[in-house]
Structures are given as structure tokens and as C-alpha cells.
Amino acid sequence: MSPERRRWWPARLDYGLLWATVAICLVSWLALLSATRWNGGDEAYRQAVYISLGWLLAAGLTALDPRRLAVLTPWLYLGSLGLLAAVLVPGVGQTANGSQRWIELGGVVFQPSELMKLVLVLVLARQLGLARHDPEEPFRPAARGGVFLTALVLTGVPFLLIAGQPDLGTALVLIAICLVMLFVAGGSVVYLAGLVTTGLGVLPYVLKEYQRDRLLVFMNPELDPRGMGYSLVQSKTAIGSGGVLGKGLFSGHLTQHGFVPENWTDFIFTVVGEEMGFFGTCGFLCLFVVLLGTMVRIAHRAGDGYGGLLVTGVFAMLAFQLFVNVAMTLGLAPVVGLPLPFSSYGGSAMLVNLASVGVVAGVAFHGRKDGR
């Protein structure tokens, strides 16, 4: 027992993580309320319930030693794979927007692919962090070919299941998590680069028609200003029209009157952009920078490979979604349908994101270097 363990528990909480998450949740919820207010605001109130549940979950995971989580991990992984497979079974999975993503469990509709993101982080951290170290390369577990390959297989199975829904965005999140964790765990840069190149080379052949269209529209929105390009044009217009100070909360005309499609889910950043302006968007990004920076600090202090990789995985998951989502609303990335963490409406994502923060907080809470 290290002396830190005996410290009073509130002193062992990471308050940077806590307040950054609280602030992001608050701003996001206001944006969601603003986006849905004209239509009754039901989503915002339901999201408030998910946030509350998410915080309870996060608190529980903070208290739980991550190494105990490692014991549960294989079962979580297998269970999640089972759910993902079940989604694809006709009659069990529920379809929306042409893709099967949801499953109903005891009256609650759940999106297993969201859960899979966190479970993949857990399983890779366990695989890489608790692997028997090469005595010559103690901090580079992924340098071993066998470990590297196992990680790829562990990612590949859920990737294929999710890509088959089809939900390319979430599938790409798994890839990003895997690549970043392998890189940090010391995987060969040559192998990783080779993987990325191969992936990009194969991509055009595996993309579905509509996904190819999205890419084309992204490159030239005027191709289809009434259809898919419309979302993009409206999104950029809303953000740009916010100006420096924004139109004021609940006062953005495009937001308030339905001009931006899906602005309570994938395009929620447009609400921040239009109503809170450049200060708002930069402040919002800064909150994420604080959150992610805190995670890097926690990873540094984790002391062991497992804890550090856990945090790295969560970092990769959140950072990738943040970047791709915001870049998409700004017209810098194709419309791939990724939610903005903590912001886009959706119960599964909200619970999983807050649970991830809980896992990170748990690493900090139980970390050996904590409070040094």
C-alpha cells in the first residue's frame, strides 16, 4: 500500500478532468436545448437524464480499480461482440437512415457500437499493457509481432461488424483507437504506416455507393446543393454567420428555425458556432484541449503500461471524434456521421463517453504517482 492510497479520497480526484467534463456537458446541453427548443426540446430533457446516469456510471468507474476492470474485460469484449452480431440479425436490430445500429434491451434502445469503442480501449489496454514484456523492450509491448497482430485481430472483428451495419464513422473510430494505442505502445512505425497506406488504398473499393458520393460532395458541395451538400452549406453558413460574438443563445435564426439539418446530432457544433460565435467555438475547443491535456498528464503519471494505455485509448477515441466531427461541420472533412462527444444527442454515446472519463478518472484515482 502506497502512502497516497491512504489520502482522503476527494484529494485523489482529478479536478481538471472533472471540471472540464462538467463544463463541456453544460455547454453541450445548452446547445442541444437550443437546437431542439423549437420542436419541444424533448431530446434535451432526455439527454439530461442520460447525463445524470452517465455521471453515476463515471463515479462508479472512478471508484473501481482499473486492474479489476481488466479481469472483466474479456467478458465485456465477448458480450459486446455478441450484441454487435445481434444487431445484424434481422428482427433484432433496428434500422434507421438505412443502417442497422440499434438494439432493444429491456425497453431501452441501445447502440452496441458505441459500447464497443470503450470496450476496445479496455481490451487493447489489457492486451498491450498487461502482456508479458520483452525483457529488452520493457516499454514497447507492441514491438512484438505477436502482440501487434493480436491487437489487429481484436480490432478487426468489431470493425467488420460495425462497418457492415453500415456505420463507417464508428468503425473508423475503432481504427483510430487501435492505431494510436499501437503507436504509443511501441508498435513499429513502418508497420503502422504500411497499415494506413493499405487501408487508404483499399478504401475506394470497399466504400458503398452513398459513401463515395459523400466524399465527392465533400470535395465539391455545389455538386448537390439541395441534397447532401445542403447540410454542409447550411452548416458552414450557420457557423460563419455567428461571427465573433455569436447571435446569442437561443437567438441563432438558422438554428432556431430548422435550417441546419441534424443540428441536434451530428451537426450540433453549428449551434455553438452560430449562437456563441468565435469566442464560443474556441472556448468549447479549449475545454476539450483541457480535458485531453489532463488525460495526457494522467497517462504520464499512471506509472504502469496498462493505465497509461487505457487513458491513451480514451484520448484517441475522444480526440478523433472531436476532430472529425468539427472538421465535418466546417467543411474540412467528409460527412461521415460521427457524433460530437458529450454533445450530440444520443444516450448510448453519452453513457459511453462519460464512462470513459470515469475509467480515466479511475486511473488517476488509483494511480501510483498520484499526488506526488
Added chain:
Amino acid sequence: MLFRLRVVAWLTLVAVAVLAARLHTMQVLEAKLFDQRARDTSLVVEREPAPRGRLYDRRGRLVVSNQPYYELFVVPAELEGGLTALEQAVGENFQPRLEKALREAPLERLVLKRNLDAGELTAAVQLARSVPGVYLHAGARRRYLYGKTAAHLLGYVGEITAQELRQQRRHGYAMGDLVGKAGLEKQYDRLLRGEKSVHHVQIDVLGRTVRSLEARRPIPGMELHLTLDMTLQTVAEQALAETLKELARRNGERNGGAVVALEPSSGRVLALASLPEFDPRPFARGIKSSEYTALMTDPAAPMVNRAVHSAFSPGSTFKMVTASGALQEGLCTPSSVFSCGGSYGGANCFVTSGHGAIGFEGSLAHSCDVVYYRLGDLLGIQRLHRYCAAYGLGSPTGIDLPEETGGLLPDPAWKQEALGEAWYGGDTINMSIGQGFLLVTPLQMAVATAAVANGGDLYRPYLVERVVSSHGGRHLSAQPRPVRKLPIKPEWLSAVRQGMRGAVLYGTSTAADSPLAPVAGKTGTVETGGRNHVWFVSFAPYQKARIVVVVFLEKSGGYGGSLAAPIARQVLDAFLGDKP
């Protein structure tokens, strides 16, 4: 491992910085552009017409104003129910109309009820509040306080046509606008219409109004203060109507007539009546096509303003032109004595037995044709033509009314071209008593008579004394100024006036004699092949005229002295008996 994590962290920071840079470009550098684009997608500019300017007569009495009206309409695509309530309010055949509109023009207004009365209005307000897609529109329409009186003059308004829109677009006209279609409403439309209000309407993505911001208040149209005296106008129309009614009974056919009253010292139009008239009120509420067709196909042509839109031979009223011309040219003097044997070169005097020895004054008073045949013959067509032109006959007077006709002032060149015939001496002789090719409007005769009465000043007649903006600022004041001076010495005009006074005292026009002031006049009876047109031109008081009255009756039969002169007398009496 820690080094690699740091690499990932820095790469992430760079990625976020890229986002921030992009946000800076969009929200700071190009914010205006995007804001404009946002406006373009969510703002619509709506313009509402301003209250149209009112018209007042010379005594400041309101003649034309506006009254509110309400109509109930639906935008079929916006309806989401409440159909039973609508059905009850609107009654039969609502359902088929709605279905048709939904098929053909779901986003356009479907007017359910026009011209709601007070009772219907309450129900309509309820309906518009409770049923989405139902709207109540309040507008203004023209109100004619004197009913049909002066209808031709005042004109009417109607929705702008595609052709008018093409011509007028640059003056800010738009589809659906009400514009003046005739009379003063047309002539002064741009002053009367004012300036529309501008509303910036914010719409939602479905096109529904979210908020309306007034960007500019409407500027009400200018007010026109007319030279017209509505009392005199009413008297003129009534007198004319009574005679026309009697004539219609006698002739078995409805025919028209006109009365023009001018102030000879300025050209102010005091009254300008034309019958049969039309009712401007159906135009104000939106005339039905059956009503419009009936007006247009009426053989009595009620839409034609006979005082300015149609021209006729002036008959013997023209003798004042021939007489004054002959005096000026030295072909006779006021003391000349002529002899009338009943015919001249094959043309007969209307008194076939002849007037015998007759003086200059008597020739006008008794309207001896032979004297004027001879004077016309002596003058010749060139000089006669010149005097006609000086009097403004056969060309538009320039009155502020649209579509004024010029009539026809013939000369040999015209005849050669139009009829392919040479001009004969008989044509000149015919013209010298106002028969033949010359065609003049009653208004032209009034202007010419005014020139005789005022000593030789030819004025442009006008109807609008001043134009006043709605907040009282004067926009325009009429400045009566003679268009030209007649090339005739005042003493010759005085002699003509003498003759016209004689006509009233002892000649053809005794019916116009008034106890209120000495009247001078000249009758005219035009042979048309069918029933005669008759004329009477007059002014009073004879020494220093304050009013000129011209009466014209189309195809009335009879004589100017017996039919037209009594009408002039009534108008003169009304004017002279009225203390100004």
C-alpha cells in the same frame, strides 16, 4: 512510450489548431459573407402598399378616399386540420376548391371570402387565430364619396397588368399592385400611390413567418386638390342626365353628352361631365368579368369620356373662329353689313328663305350660314387652318387626363393623303360653318371659347390645383399660364363676344339667358346624316367672364338652342348664383 504519447498529444493540438484557424477564417474574416448568406436564406423582403392619396374638390370637400376591407384566405399547403371549422365558416363547395388548390397551387393564397362585413369579421379573426394556414388580410380600397359623379374624370384603380408591369417596373411597381387605370387615378398614379412599406420577414425552413421587422414605414400617397367644383359637377351631370333621359325616350336610343365648365382666366376645369357614366365602385371591390364585359359592350359606350376622348364636328359654334379670323384679316369689320339670300354657291343657309340684310353682330346672333360661307371662302383654307390651329382645335389641349384625343384639323395635304382627293372650295365653305372634316372635342371648344371670352389667351386646361403630401408639405402648385396668345386683336374678339351676347339676347340662344348675369353664347347643330349633334358654347358675365360652359349632345336630334342651351343655363345659374 511516454515520448510517443507526447507526439500524439502534440499532433492532436495541431489538429485542434487547424480547426481554430478555420473557425477564425469563417467566423472572423468571412463572417459578413456568411451572415449575408444566412440572411439570404432566412429573410424575405415584403412590401405593403401605402394608403393611396385622397382627392379633394376646390372647396376642400373629400371626393375620393380609402376604406378598409378584409378578406379571409388560406395557404392550402399550411393547413393542418380545422377543416370542419373552415367548412362551417365558408359554406358550400369549400372542399372541392381546396382540393383543386392543393393540386395546382398549394402555396398560393386561396381567397375564401372577400369584403367581410362586421359580423363575419369576428368569426374570421377567430378562425385566423385558431387554424394554422388561415389568414386575415386587411387592405384598403377606394371609396367614392360622390358615387358615380365625375367617374370618368376620377377614374378607377385595378390590378396591374403584365404589360403595365413591363413598362412601369423601374418605377417600383410589382405584381399584384393596384394602379390607376383611367382618369386622374391613372394620370397621377405615381403621386397617389405613395411609397410602400418595407418589412424584413424572417422565415423558418418551411417558409413560415417567424418575425417581421418594419424597415421602412409606408409613405402615404399625395393628396390631390382639384379645380373641380363637385356641386357644379353634380348640377351639370343632373341637367345633362335629365335631357338625355328625355332624348332617349324620344329617340328610342341612349346617346351620350358632355358638359365642360372652365374658368376662362386660368383654364381651371370647374366641371367636366360625360354621360352615360359608369360606376367606379365595382372596380374598387374587384370587378367581375361579366360586369366588365357588359360595360365594354354597351352600345352607349359608358367608359368613354366624351369631353376628351371623342371628337365631333363643331357646327356653328365654329363661327366664332371664322368670324374672328375674318376680322383680323380685314375681310370685314364689326360694322359690316352682309346680305343673305338663303344660299351661297349651292350651299344653303339653315334659314332657307335667307336672312336678308344682316350685320356682323346679327350674323353670329342668328347664325347666318351664308355670311360664313362667304367669309370662309374669302379666308381660304390656309388661313382658316392657321386660325383653327391658333385656337387649339384639332390638337390635344394638354389637360392632365390620360388618352386625350386630338381630333382632326384637316388641310389639303391631309385630304390628299387620307382620301386621295383634292381640296375643293366647297370643303372650305363647309368647314367655315363647322361642318365637314374638322373634328374637335368639347374640351377644345371650351378652351377656344375661353380664349374668346378672356381677350385672346389660350390656356392649358387642368384639373389638379395642387398636390400636397400627407404631412401637409406642398409638392406641386398649378401655375396657370397661357399657352399662347391668339393672333387676333382684342377689339375683334370683343366684336365676336358682342355677337355671342346678341345670340342670347335676341338670336338662336335665348334659352340660355339668365337673370343672374349677362350670358353670351353660340349654338351649333351638326348635320350627321342621321340625327344632329348639338352644341352650345357660352360664357358669363359677358363683359368679364368668370365661367365658360360648353354643352355637347351626341346624335340628339333637335337644335343646340333648344336642347343644349338650357343645360348650359342650369350650370351657369348654379355657378353665378353661388357666392364664391
